[in-house]
Amino acid sequence: MHxxxxxxxxxxxxxxxxxxxxxxxxxxxxxxxxxxxxxQGLMNGGVRLSPFIKRYTxxxxxxxxxxxxxxxxxxxxxxxxxxxPLVAHNASFDRKFWDDGLGKIGQxxxxxxxxxxxxxxxxxxxxxxxxxxTMVKSLKLPMSGQFHRALADAxxxxxxxxxxxxxxxxxLQLADVTHKHLLAVQKQKIGTF
DNA sequence: TGCCAGGCCCTCTTTAGGGCCTT
Numbered sequence: 001m002h003x004x005x006x007x008x009x010x011x012x013x014x015x016x017x018x019x020x021x022x023x024x025x026x027x028x029x030x031x032x033x034x035x036x037x038x039x040q041g042l043m044n045g046g047v048r049l050s051p052f053i054k055r056y057t058x059x060x061x062x063x064x065x066x067x068x069x070x071x072x073x074x075x076x077x078x079x080x081x082x083x084x085p086l087v088a089h090n091a092s093f094d095r096k097f098w099d100d101g102l103g104k105i106g107q108x109x110x111x112x113x114x115x116x117x118x119x120x121x122x123x124x125x126x127x128x129x130x131x132x133x134t135m136v137k138s139l140k141l142p143m144s145g146q147f148h149r150a151l152a153d154a155x156x157x158x159x160x161x162x163x164x165x166x167x168x169x170x171x172l173q174l175a176d177v178t179h180k181h182l183l184a185v186q187k188q189k190i191g192t193f
Numbered sequence: 194t195g196c197c198a199g200g201c202c203c204t205c206t207t208t209a210g211g212g213c214c215t216t
């Protein structure tokens with residue numbers, strides 16, 4: 001069985017290196033082409049949100065103030081994802097906040113990230129762009145909840161990831177799509193992608 | 194809204210520049 005943990009963060013900005021902080025995390029477990037479990041957590045990292053971020057995510061300072069500490073939520077999220085390979089839409093972004101959050105609880109990431117943007121560019125190269133909203137609309141993926149909230153975006157990314165796996169399986173006529181296949185497609189090393 | 198960052202990718206490239214994508 002192949003299980004992946006699809007991760008999405010909402011944050012105060014683009015980089016923890018300049019003081020930005022995670023505000024919410026959503027994780028969806030995908031096993032053999034099916035969503036099998038979900039995790040969502042608002043977290044209080046002791047920061048205030050800019051007006052732009054409040055509008056962008058719908059998350060408010062009041063919601064953050066009521067939320068549990070960032071370290072508590074990150075510890076739960078880390079346990080939930082376990083050692084499954086992680087997947088995110090633009091993984092370089094979520095990886096920074098995942099690693100930063102783990103650092104705050106004295107842990108280090110043991111697994112690698114796959115990037116659904118890079119995979120989408122290989123597999124669905126005909127689309128005008130590869131933003132998550134465009135992928136959902138173009139591929140008619142299920143979308144429950146509000147864009148730019150962590151669990152809704154993680155679920156959308158999970159459906160995209162399932163579609164990517166199915167597309168690779170069909171085009172390469174594989175009995176099974178392994179992690180190695182996904183890495184090879186991401187690096188453009190196999191197939192006609 | 195777009196700036197802040199940064200990895201990836203493409204090309205009018207590789208002694209570089211700029212767009213994409215995430216909040």
